[in-house]
Amino acid sequence: MDQPAIVALSAKKRVEKDVLEAIMDGLASGEVDSVKAQDIAKETLATLKMLDEHEETLEKFYKNL
Numbered sequence: 001m002d003q004p005a006i007v008a009l010s011a012k013k014r015v016e017k018d019v020l021e022a023i024m025d026g027l028a029s030g031e032v033d034s035v036k037a038q039d040i041a042k043e044t045l046a047t048l049k050m051l052d053e054h055e056e057t058l059e060k061f062y063k064n065l
Helices: 003-029 032-064
Strands: none
Touching: 003 032
């Protein structure tokens, strides 16, 4: 795996971890209910999937230059 892919993977894992911690803190404090927590998680996963797809598109573009 090349360096940019490692950095991107690391960033994605960091985002997942940070969002999970924020959801857990929100649930524990009562600031976030379970429905809102599910919405936040779904939105985060959808955004990460879009970023993955965009990243793959860019990778293909540069490989085909």
